[in-house]
Amino acid sequence: MHDLSVAALALGLRNRDFSSTELTQHCLQRIRALDPHYNSFISVDEVGALDAARQADARLAAGETAPLLGIPLAHKDIFCTSGLRTSCGSKMLDNFIPPYDATVTRRLRDAGTVLLGKTNMDEFAMGSSSETSFYGSSRNPWDTSRVPGGSSGGSAAAVAARLVPLATGTDTGGSIRQPASFCGITGLKPTYGRVSRLGMVAYASSLDQGGPMARTAEDCALLLNAIAGFDPQDSTSSEQPVEDYTAQLAQPLSGLRIGLPREYFGEGLEQATGERVRAALALLELQGATLVDITLPHTGLSIPTYYIIAPAEASTNLSRYDGVRYGHRCENPRNLHDLYTRSRQEGFGEEVKRRILVGTYALSAGYYDAYYRKAQQVRRLIRQDFLDAFTDVDVIAGPTTPGPAFGLGAKTSDPVSMYLEDVYTLAVNLAGLPAMSVPAGQVNGLPVGLQLIGQHFDESRLLNVAHQLQQASDWHLQLPPEAGL
Amino acid sequence: MLTVVKVMTVHQDDIEKLAELARVRIPAEEAAEVTARIATILGLVDQLQSVDTAAVEPMANPLDAVQRLRADAVTEANQREAFQAIAPAVENGLYLVPKVIE
Numbered sequence: 001m002h003d004l005s006v007a008a009l010a011l012g013l014r015n016r017d018f019s020s021t022e023l024t025q026h027c028l029q030r031i032r033a034l035d036p037h038y039n040s041f042i043s044v045d046e047v048g049a050l051d052a053a054r055q056a057d058a059r060l061a062a063g064e065t066a067p068l069l070g071i072p073l074a075h076k077d078i079f080c081t082s083g084l085r086t087s088c089g090s091k092m093l094d095n096f097i098p099p100y101d102a103t104v105t106r107r108l109r110d111a112g113t114v115l116l117g118k119t120n121m122d123e124f125a126m127g128s129s130s131e132t133s134f135y136g137s138s139r140n141p142w143d144t145s146r147v148p149g150g151s152s153g154g155s156a157a158a159v160a161a162r163l164v165p166l167a168t169g170t171d172t173g174g175s176i177r178q179p180a181s182f183c184g185i186t187g188l189k190p191t192y193g194r195v196s197r198l199g200m201v202a203y204a205s206s207l208d209q210g211g212p213m214a215r216t217a218e219d220c221a222l223l224l225n226a227i228a229g230f231d232p233q234d235s236t237s238s239e240q241p242v243e244d245y246t247a248q249l250a251q252p253l254s255g256l257r258i259g260l261p262r263e264y265f266g267e268g269l270e271q272a273t274g275e276r277v278r279a280a281l282a283l284l285e286l287q288g289a290t291l292v293d294i295t296l297p298h299t300g301l302s303i304p305t306y307y308i309i310a311p312a313e314a315s316t317n318l319s320r321y322d323g324v325r326y327g328h329r330c331e332n333p334r335n336l337h338d339l340y341t342r343s344r345q346e347g348f349g350e351e352v353k354r355r356i357l358v359g360t361y362a363l364s365a366g367y368y369d370a371y372y373r374k375a376q377q378v379r380r381l382i383r384q385d386f387l388d389a390f391t392d393v394d395v396i397a398g399p400t401t402p403g404p405a406f407g408l409g410a411k412t413s414d415p416v417s418m419y420l421e422d423v424y425t426l427a428v429n430l431a432g433l434p435a436m437s438v439p440a441g442q443v444n445g446l447p448v449g450l451q452l453i454g455q456h457f458d459e460s461r462l463l464n465v466a467h468q469l470q471q472a473s474d475w476h477l478q479l480p481p482e483a484g485l
Numbered sequence: 486m487l488t489v490v491k492v493m494t495v496h497q498d499d500i501e502k503l504a505e506l507a508r509v510r511i512p513a514e515e516a517a518e519v520t521a522r523i524a525t526i527l528g529l530v531d532q533l534q535s536v537d538t539a540a541v542e543p544m545a546n547p548l549d550a551v552q553r554l555r556a557d558a559v560t561e562a563n564q565r566e567a568f569q570a571i572a573p574a575v576e577n578g579l580y581l582v583p584k585v586i587e
Contacts, residue, residue, distance in 0.1 A: 096571065097571055098571075099564065099567040099568055099570070099571060100567075191548075192546075192547045192548060193548060193550070206545060206546055206547065207547075232555070235552060235553050236546070236550065238548070238550075300532075301532065301533065301536065303529065304529055304530040304531070304532045304533045305533065307526060307529060307530050308530050308533070315507060319507075319508075323573065324572070324573070324580050324582055325568070325572050325580060326568075326571045326572060326573075327573075329573035329574065333582075333583050334583065335583045335584075335585075336582055336583050336585055337508075338583070339582060339583055340508040341508045341509070341510050342510070344508050344509045344510075345509055345510040345512075348509060353504075353509045353511070353519075354519065354522060354523065354526070356507050356509055357500065357503050357504060357507060357509070357519070357523055358523060358526055358527070358530075360503050360506055360507040361495075361503055361523075361527070362530075364503075364506075370534070371530065371533075373543050374533050374534070374536075374538060375530075375533060376543035376544050376545060377536075377538035377541040377542070377543050377544070378533055378536055378538060378541075379543075379544045379547075380541050380542060380543070380544035381536070381538070381541060383544065383547060414525075415522055415525070415526060416525050416526060416529055419526075419529070429547075430547065431547055432546075432547025432548050433547075456548065
């Protein structure tokens, strides 16, 4: 059962091959048995899950056929879940039980999905390895001495290990795509504003976007159908009409023009990873797509631009944690200043404090123009690179990451080396574009991801290309060693 | 593809002042290391200074969207009890903080 896609599970549920309760019990049993290897969950809600499964079974028995009815899933622990702890991977929110659901959470409850639990992540989504979590690092199911990527590393590991067929993630600088790539699954970061941010704990609000993580592009489309759309309670939510993201999956690729940015295939890309990505592109070419060399000249500047804008927005967003209204509060504060300072000192981990300090610096009087304003200007140049490229091509493709998953602890002592991991993913968030990571084979038993970048609101096209690749390959079907047990 | 061009001169007392402004105390024994790491990050972001952006409009929103406004009407029900149930210290519907005025 755990090796079926969401589309196949939905069919099995409708045909009464198994019930949602049986499916949910099976997933919970796998989590109990296998998750000690991966640490992919922060919280598991067995009682809530079985209750939701019973309700889904009743709706199925009554003849309802909603596409995700009775399907188990996990939320990254950044999405507020009413009555269920939402920690964001931080000691600061270790005791935080949200009084409301995120819009994403609510929509998926209404769709009849079964929430199994909340997945591990880098603290406040700040990281590329899941090692900054207060709850300890998640581990990569393909090699548990390696990271699953981050920040949505728990969701990626749980899906890859077949603990859950579907999960949500968020992507501020690559946090859906990079772990999807490292764990050999399919992940989609939608266009900025496509999925509501209400109840999604804020990191960098002009970059943050939630999206699906699953084994196949078709499953991502099914999840996106349930979560995309305008939300009046999110002031940056887009009013652009929502499509049926499964409608174009079967479209042939003939005539499709795919741009390959010179900057994504140059120095820094590991050779074996580059070869896998080129092999996947050759498959798309066989299916009728045309590969075109393009240039995105400001690519290298996306790292410094991101590491101004994201910390600046983070330092502002995280000022809300004050030990007064919710979250961690220090013992016996001497005065108000001590309450704020000590609650934050105790509640935040190192990387979070570092980004708060960098952000505070970039926004300080005297430095604002040199850093924050400058970064916003370069951000426009980065977006313009993409808009220029899209006058000639439909989709842009390249590697998701420079190489496969690195070892636990390999980059924790040097934050800049960790930041450089995100060189191919950051520009997409700065430009607000949708992008995917799709399995493209392995290097020494470790998965490699092909990144597909689309025009604003062109998620359907990305899902179409990814689905066609998955019709012609079996990379997305590969099982990590222990997940077959 | 990327090189760290230079290490910004940022001193330990600058970092201590920033930490004070951001209300995140850095323990004394960690201050030197935090300063060194932040100096490296600032060195990385300093690459931006080489780009000519004189004619470029800053971009705050990737879709250049402007803030949507709603009618100035009460749309939310009062949820004070639900919100205060998760607060660390409340009394009679008020959030408690240490005494501010002596």
